[in-house]
Structure formats: structure tokens, C-alpha cells
Amino acid sequence: MSQIPALIPTSLLLFALVSLLVGLRSARGAQLLAVAGMLFAFGVSALGLREVAFGGDTLRYAVGNWLPPIGIEFVFDSLAAYMTTLLTFTGAVVTVYAPKALAAETDGRQGMVYPSMLLVLAGLTGMCVTGDIFNLYVFLEVAALAAYALLALGERGAPVATLRYLLFGAVGGGFYLLGVAYLYFAAGTLNMAELATLLPELQESRAVIVAAVLMVLGLAIKMALFPMHFWLPDVYTNTASVPAALIAPIMTKVSAYAIIRLWLDVFPPGFFTEGVPIAAAIGWFSAAGILYGSVLAIAQHDYRRMLAYSSVGQLGYIGLGIGLANPIAMVGALLHIVNHAFMKGLLFMVGGVIKLRTGRTRIPEFVGIGRAMPWTMVAFTIGALAMVGIPPTAGFFSKWYLLLGSAEAGAWVWFAVIVASSLLSAIYFFRVIEMIYRDPERDSAVKDREPVEADGAPVSMAVPIGIMAGGIMVAGIFNVLIVRALLESVVAPLAGGG
Amino acid sequence: MRFASILLLAAVGGFLLWGSGDLPQRGDPESPASTGISTYYIQNAYHDSDTPNMVTAVLADYRGFDTFGEAVVVTAAALSCLVILLRRRRREDGSETGVFPDLDGDAPGGAA
Amino acid sequence: MMDPTFAWQPVVAVFVSAVAAILLSLTGEKRRNLRDSWTILAALIKFGAVFSMVPGVLAGETFEATLVEISPGIEFALRVDAAGILFAMSASFLWILTSFYAFGYMRGGNEVKQTRFFAMLATCLSATIGLCFSANLFTFVVFYEILSIATYPLVTHSGSDKAYAMGRQYLIYAITAGMALVAGMALVWQAAGTLEFQPGGFLDADMGTGMLWAIFLCFAIGFGVKAGVMPLHSWLPNAMIAPTPVSALLHAVAVVKAGVFGFVRLTGYTFGPELMGAIGAAAALAAFAGATILLASFIALTKDDLKARLAYSTVGHLSYIVLGIALLTPQAMLGGAYHMVTHAAMKITLFFCAGAIYVHTGKKKISQLDGIGRQMPLTLAAFTVGAVGLVGVPTVGGFISKWYLAAGAVDAGQLIFLGVFLVSGLLNAAYLLPIATRAFLRTSEDHPVRNEASPLMVVPIAVTMLLALMLGLHPDGIFQFFSIAELIVSDVTGTTFGEGGTP
Amino acid sequence: MTVEFIEIARYPYILIVALLLVGLYGMTVKRNLLKKVIGMTIFQTSIYLLFIQGATKQGATIPVLDPALGNEDPTLYMNPLPQVIVLTALVVGVAITAVALSLLVLLYRRYGTLDEVELLRRMKEQAS
Secondary structure, three states, X not given: OOOHHXXXXXXXXXXXXXXXXXXXXXXXXXXXXXXXXXXXXXXXXXXHHHHHHHHOOOEEEEHHHOOOOOOXXXXXXXXXXXXXXXXXXXXXXXXXXXXXXXXXHOOOOHHHXXXXXXXXXXXXXXXXXXXEHHHHHHHHHHHHHHHXXXXXXXXXXXXXXXXXXXXXXXXXXXXXXXXXXXXXXXHOOOEHHHHHHHHHHHOOOHHHHHHHHHHHHHHHHHHOOOOOOOOHHHHHXXXXXXXXXXXXXXXXXXXXXXXXXXXXXXXXXXXXXXXXXHHHHHHHHHHHHHHHHHHHHHHOOEHHHHHHHHHHHHHHHHHHHHHHOOHHHHHHHHHHHHHHHHHHHHHHHHHHHHHHHHOOOEHHHXXXXXXXXXXXXXXXXXXXXXXXXXXXXXXXXXXXXXXXXXXXXXXXXXXHHHHHHHHHHHHHHHHHHHHHHOOOOOOHHHOOOOOOOOOOOOHHHHHHHHHHHHHHHHHHHOHHHHHHHHHHHHHHHHHOOO | OHHHHHHHHHHHHHHHHHHHOOOOOOOOOOOHHHXXXXXHHHHHHHHHHOOOEHHHHHHHHHOHHXXXXXXXXXXXXXXXXXXXXXXXXXXXXXXXXXXXXXXXXXXXXXXX | OOOOOEOHHHHHHHHHHHHHHHHHHHHOOOOHHHHHHHHHHHHHHHHHHHHHOHHHHHOOOOEEEEXXXXXXXXXXXXXXXXXHHHHHHXXXXXXXXXXXXXXXXXXXXXXXXXXXXXXXXXXXXXHHHHHHOEOEHHHHHHHHHHXXXXXXXXXXXXXXXXXXXXXXXXXXXXXXXXXXHHHHHHHHHHHHOOOEOOOOOOOOHHHOHHHHHHHHHHHHHHHHHHHOOOOOOOHHHHHHHOOHHHHHHHHHHHHHHHHHHHHHHHHHHHHOHHHHHHOOHHHHHHHHHHXXXXXXXXXXXXXXXXXXXXXXXXXXXXXXXXXXXXXXXXXXXXXXXXXXXXXXXXXXXXXXXHHHHHHHHOOOEHHHOOOHHHHOHHHHHHHHHHHHHHHOOOOOHHHHHHHHHXXXXXXXXXXXXXXXXXXXHHHHHHXXXXXXXXXXXXXXXXXXXXXXXXXXXXXXXXXXXXXXXXXXXXXXXXXXXXXXXXXXXXXXXXXOOOHHHOO | OHHHHHOHHHXXXXXXXXXXHHHHHHHHHOOEXXXXXXXXXXXXXXXXXXXXXXXXXXXXXXXXXXXXXXXXOHHHEOOXXXXXXHHHXXXXXXXXXXXXXXXXXXXXXXXOOOEHHHHHHHHHHHHO
């Protein structure tokens, strides 16, 4: 029995508590503690990842020594290791980035923000490692509650958007809990592993079908799967840069992860594809979401709102990978979780730098930023190219696997959607790139626009941005290592036509 | 809009009732939930944790981590309320739109 | 990673200019002599690395370097074969000349953002050589996309509103093409389970005609855009808004030839000539290419802007090569392959001349060039040689390639394409030669004294002119281009050529 | 299937679903955000009820050990697990409500209204 799975969320919780106490006095101290906590959790995750990837065994931890199904079990397999490493990494990077942006955008009480960030991370990592469907709900709400506080920071509209998110998120959480109730009363246990052994006999049960639909529906709301995305653009647009950079890259993905977990490890093989056409439904909604998100992103003038709609589209890729239900497409979806976390984290962080240095958020006002902060904009360009899917950035490879998957499945409509969406995202990202590098002195079309006079990004923000940009390239070029070491074993259950 | 909502709600309700058809009857002692792991709790709670109240035993021991999570949830909520409400007092700009005179009078934002 | 057959030359050849791009962006605008020396150094190393492989390739050796597995079952790998080295030789050699020329041009015109310009140019060269040496379709597409994107800042270099409009159009074409390629590649992987290029092709007929046509269409769009096959050509004349060295190297040699080279890889190494013929794809491609040759020539006649006329001439001549490949006969392919080199030499000469005239006198329109031959006789002499070569007059390289193209059309029994070649030769003469006669035979007060452009520009012009002449007088004399072209054809079709290029 | 819908032993499910729909109705149709929050709590309560009703066993007593009954026969005690779940879920629900209410307080202080349409309009105004 390994301590690693339990150590990740609990250490984050502990650090959250300490940093809350420190944060009452000193925001700086809280930040340092938050960074330390994230790095510690990242270190533990990475250790576990190594053990899982090379040792090959799933790490299990029974809380309180009560063997499942009596107690709650933590399961640290390839998928969980993959997710927690990503989450803690992103968290650490954003926490390093945070202080300057927070000081500029939130009015005091920064000491309270860092514990909230740690709590979000604790909740999300908890969702990843738990082996109990009810415990997953508890962590889901821990993350959600801490996230509401973060999201309500920021501009004046933020609380309205957050309250709407809260209400809708409560419905999502409620549906998930309702699904848990149905599943529990149909099968008699809450442990994922035990459910997996019990459910094959109950496949025909209407209660199990309803449970599956409800749980997936609830998680899909939390994931902002089209058409249940409508809370998302307002939230990302109005919130401050730091919460956006923390929550946009990872939070919705963890719900996607939970859907994948339910599908692969809880419900019987084939249940989501043949028993109830959940996978196909997710796929079709995702395909619609990709087109919808991309088209609306083109229509936006606000940088963050554009990114938000682009998120709706990008989440569609993950959903599409689920919908295709074959191993290679699922690899694409899982890879896209990491890629999109890097890309969106980078883009929101760049948005934060721009806002900090120039106070601007609208794309037409970005004229000349390329000259004011060249290196930040190189990083932005890398992120944008990755979003479009230009090789060898990471964004290309997830799309490539999804294309292979849809070719294999013969899903030509989805194939076309993936191809078309790249073109659409090229339109809205190159619009920004063009604006950034335009020079008002020599360009008659923008000469009445005020050029940016600003310093480059401060080191504490430039370094995290650089790390993300590097991550995009590394995750792209060495994607096979990730696929071979972790993802192939995860998607193996799908190989048998399931 | 309202009509669409009601239609949607009816569909949700119908779906839930349809699924509940395969749930056990009320009070059925043979239901999976009643014969599953709960048997262990009933039989061993006293022995394992020396407390006659099985709910307490499950809550605080067998599934203690849920309860821990519950405590975290409360902490998170308290922190969230703090962040949301305290922030108000630090606002310096006291700006324009739609700020009504404050109801409790302790927030300077509306007046300034 | 270091397998026994790992060869350094291709790796160096590909990545040296990428390293140079980083070095020169770090050096920056202030120390421009140091910055520019990085470019020259990289260009020389690159050419040296490419040239060092020529004897080996001619002797039947292949140089391979597998870098990293980039997708399960697909490696990011370089392999040098005859087709690759032919294109790489012409591109890397012309880069040296273009670099010198570009220093003259950029400094002469006091252009801004020179650092970005040279960095992007170097990146483009990395991508070009990379796609020459790609061992499989995947690597090819990766470099192809990098090339597309890295060209964008060059197209919009002037920063004017018009440049951005053109850049936008360029991007839409380029990204559409890129996505078509990626889609086609996914289909190939689905159908064949491999992406490795093989002489003679690796697809076969039992994959189903529908699938093969879908693959072909994706690739035809993907490569057709870059190769300027009508109706996908319209970005190319507009991209001439870029500075002239870019037009010269990228829009006459590297980028557009990348599309043509894609057709070589598609026909010769993916489908294989037999399969292309069997499903009728070659005939369709030939029809589009033939139509493009004629239409582009007619449009060129109507253009008064010198660069625009040259651009349409490029559109036409690219389709010569595509047509040569699509005719599928060994002679036509030989002609097409050789035309890749000769057209590069001739067209870059013409563009260099146009740029020299513009920087030196500020003139862009053909109608303003009366008597300019008196002022810049060397430049205009080089221009005349290039023009004559494109028309197809013997002693210049263009004759040789056109000869084989025409012979190939006869072999194929497609006399209509023979007619296309002949008519277009006349049209070439009609739109290019008047410029030369106007420059030398008319007089004008504008150009009273002899006054050439900077030697940084004139010397490269002279060298490319000589190259064009050499290619016609002694096809194998310089860098053995003709032998390499023969080797490509024998790789692909299995035909071996006797002395003097007869099968 | 239709038979089961009206079967009398299913009445708890029907009542619970009815309550759930009442809550959802409040959340979707009402414009006042406070009413939406009330709807949310009703919705959550219905889920707790679903758990609790599933814990019952006919003829069983509360899950507190009665020395007279012993602990050998599980049919004598109700199922403790759903009750634990409800205890936890209930606290989660309260926490969500607390955060929602504090947001409401903030909104009301800031805008003087809790009408959703009006708030959204003002939010858009401020964004542009």
C-alpha cells in the first residue's frame, strides 16, 4: 500500500490551511506556501507517475486502513497519475505567476486567494485519485466552492457570472449525486472497482441506465460541453487573470476525466457505446460545440471572451475523442487535456500580462504590443499556433490522433469538423497575431490607434509563460513518450471493440 | 422559453421515474443496498469502533475521509464567503454604475 | 536514437539555419554585420552539407537519420535520396546568393525589421531542406506547415495595410492546404498503415478507388495551392508584395517548388506512377496543369507590373513541372525534374533583376523601363538571358527541360500537351522578350549614364545567370544536376537512361 | 412500464421526483436570483430524500445498536450508509447555499436588484 495517492490531495489541503493562516497576515507568505505546496504535490505526483509508468502497478491506498469496499479507496493508476501531474504542474506555474496580476486586479485580500487556489487543486486532484463515486462528488464540490471564490474576483460583472455558474454547477453536481443514488440503490456499493464487477449483470437495469445518463450529464455540465456551456464565456471574461489562468486550463478537464473514468473503469465495457448511446451523444454535441465555439470566437472583440469561446470549441475535441470510442481517438482526447491546459494557461497568462502592462483586453487595441514585449508575444504566437494545430506544437498531435480515430471509425462528418475547425481557429488567432505585430507608424489602417507603450513582462510572469510555451513544444515533439508510457494502458479497454 | 423549460422538466421527470422502475421497492430488505456493504457496517460497527451508533461509526471511521472532505467543504465555503464579502470593503474607487446606498452602511464604496 | 546508419549530414543541413535563426535574433538589429554573418555562415554550412552527400547519392547510397518517434509507428526521420538532393541542392545554393543579394536589397532600401526578416528566411530554408529530406509523409507535412507559417511574416513584411490583406489571403490558402494535407495523411495512414515514402509508391489499388481519390484530392489541394495550380493560384501573385529577395527565393524557388516537390513525392513515392495512371488521377492533374500553363501565360501578357508578370510566369512554369510529372512517361518526368532546377535558376535571375531595378531606380512598371539597358547593362543582360531561357531557346537551361517535356508528351501520345508546350513557349516569348527589347532598343532621358546597382546585388545576378547558362550548355557540368534528375526517374519508374538522356 | 408508474409502492419516487421538478422549475423559470437559490435548495433536498428513503427496511429500526437486538441480523437495522451520505451531501449543499447567498448579498449591494435579466444587461454594459 503506497502513501502517494493520499498524499497528493491531503498535502494540498494542509498547505491550504497553513497558507490561510499565514495569508491573514502576509500575502507574500501565503504565495510562497502555495508554491511550496503545489511543488510538493507535483513532486509526489511525479514520483508516483514514475512508479506507475515504469513499475507498471497501480498504487492503491485504503483510507483509515479500511479495505474497500468498507472504506474509501484511493487509486493511483496511469490515468490518475497523468492527471494529477498535469494539475499540480499547472497549479505551480500559475501560482508563481500570480502575485503581480493579483495585486493589480484584485482589491486586497490576496492572502485569501492562495488558499483558495490550493483548495481548488486539492479538490481536483482528489477527484482524480479517488476510487469512490461519492467521494468524487465531495471533491468535485470542494473544487467548485473554492473556484467560485476565485472567479468572483475580478471585474464588476464577475459575481453575476459566478452566481450563474454556481447555480448551474449546483444542478450539475446535483445530477451527478442523483446518479450516484440510482447507482447505489441498484448495485449496493459506492466503490468503483466493486461496481465494475457488479454492473455487468445489471446492464439491463433501467436504474443503471438512468444513473449513467445522470452522472455523465452532471459532469458534462461541469465540463461545459455544448450546449451546456453558456455559463462559461461570461465567467472567463469577467474574472481576473489569475483565476482564469488557473481554472480555464484544468477545471473543465477534470470533469471530462471523470466521464472517461466512469466509462472505462466503472461501467461495463461497451455500456456507453452499445448499451446507452452516451458516447455517440457526447460526440455529436461536441462536434456541434467545436463549430459553435469556433464561429463565435471569431465574432468576439474581447480577448478573454474569444479564449472562452475557443475553450468551448476545444473541449469539444475532448468530447469528440470520447464519442469516437476507439483507442487512438481516446489517446487524442487525453492528450488534448494536457495540450489544452498548456495552451489555454499560456494564453490567459499572456492576457494577464497585457492587462497588467497596458490595461487593455480588447483585441483591436493590441496594436504594437509585439514591439513592446517581444518575447511574451513569441510565447503567445507559439500558443496560438498550437491552438490552430500547426506541427510540431502539441496542439497538432491531439488533432492528428482524433483524425486517425475518426478515420478508423469512419466518422467522416467528425473528420470534416476537425479539419474545418482548424481553419476557423486560424482565423481568430491570426487576427490577434496580426494586430499584435502591426505598426501604427507605418500602417495607415491602424494609425489612429494608440500604440502600446509598455514594459515587457516582469520576470515572475515571463518565466511561467516561458515554461508553458516550452511545455507546448516538448509535449508535441515527445508526445509518443507520454502515449507509450501512460496512455496506451489507459485506453486498452477500448481496443476490444468496446 | 417557459414552455420549453416545462417540457424539458417533464422529460427529466419522466426519465427519472422510468429509471426508478428498476429501483427496489421502498423498504425492501432484499435490495442490493440493504444486502451489500451495509451488512458489514451493521454487524461490525460496534466491534470496530466501540460506538453503538452505526451512522457515527461509518461517518467518522469507515468513511472518515468523506467527513474530512465535508470539513474541507465548509472551510472552502467559509473562505469563499470571506473572499467574496470582504473584498467589498477594500474597494477604493467607489464607482458609478448601479451602486445603491448600502443597506448595512458599512461599505464605503457606495457613498464615496 | 543513434542507430548505426545515423548520418549527420542531413541533420546538419536541415537544422543549421534554424540555429542561425535563433542566433541572429539574439544578436539583433544593432550589430547587423555580426547578424548577417550568421546567415552567410549557415548558408555555406548548409550548402556544404548538402553538397557533400551528392557523390554518395549518385553512387546509390542513402543517408538516413531517425530523430524521434513522433506518433506511434511514425518516426520523425530524414532520408536523402535523389529527388530530395536535387531540390535541396538548388535551394541551398540559391540561398547563398539570395543572402548576399538580400543584404544589398535590405540595406539599400533601408528596410526595417531586418532581424525578423533574416530569421524567418533562415527558418524557411530549414523547413525547405527538411521537406526535401523527409523520409515519410509525416515529416514532410511537419516541415511543409512550418514553411507555410514562417513565410507569413515575410509576406506581411512591409507592414502596410495591403500587405496584411495579402498576408491574410496567403494564410487562408496555406492553412487550408495544410489541413487538406493532414486530412490526406490521416487517410493514407488509415488505408496503408504506413507513411514511409517508397520509390514507386506504397499505396495499392485494392484500397478502393474512392479512398484513393479522396487521398488524391486532399493532396492535390494541399500541394496544388503551393504549386499555384489554377484555380488555387491566386495567392501567389498577391504574395509578391513581399520584399524581392523573398519573392525570388521563396516564391520562385523554395515555397512554390515545395508544392511541386510534393507532387513528385505524391506521384513517384506515394501512389506510384502506375496507380496514378490507373485511377485517372494523373490525367486530371495533367488537364489542370495544362490549362494553368496557358491561362497563366495569357494573364502574364496583361500585367504591366514587372513582379506581377514574373509571378504569373512562375504560375505557368510550375505547372510545366506538374504536367511533366503527371504525364508519367520517363522523359516527361526527367524534363519536369530538370525544370525544377533550370526554372529556379532562370526565375531567380529575373526576380533579382526586378529587385535591383526597383531598389536602384524605384521603378516597378514595365512601361517605365524604356532604355534602362543603358543604365544597368549587366543587370538587363542577365535578365535577357533568363527570359530567353524561359522561352526555351537552346544554350540556356530551359531548352533542355522543355525538350524532354515535349519528348515525354510525344511518348505519352498526348499530342495536345505537346501543343501546350509549344504555344506556351511562344507566349513566354511574347511576355518576356519585349521587356528586353524595350530596355535596350528604346531610349529615354531617365537613364543617361551607366550606373549599376550595388555589387552585393549584381554579383549574385551574374552568378545565377551563369548557372542558367551552364545548365543549358553542359547539363552535368555543374553539381551534376542532370544525373540526379535521371536518378530520380529511374528510382520511380525503373527506367534507366543511356548516354545523353535517352531511355 | 405504465403499470409501475402508478404502482402504489413507488409513491416515494413519484413524490421525490415531483419535489425535484419543483426545485428545477424554480431554477429555470424564475427570474429572481434569490428564488433560483431557493429552487436550488429544494432540488438538493429532493436528492437527500431519495437517499434517505432508500435506507429504510421494513420492520427495521434506526441504525443504533440495541443490545436487545444484537448486531447479527442486518435486517433489524436500517442501512446506515445512505444516512452518512446525506449528512455529508447536506453539508455540501449548505456550503453551496452559503456561497450563493454571499454572492447575492454582494450583488444586491452593488446593483440593488436581483433580477437576472437586469443583472446580465448591466454586466454586458460594463464589459463593453
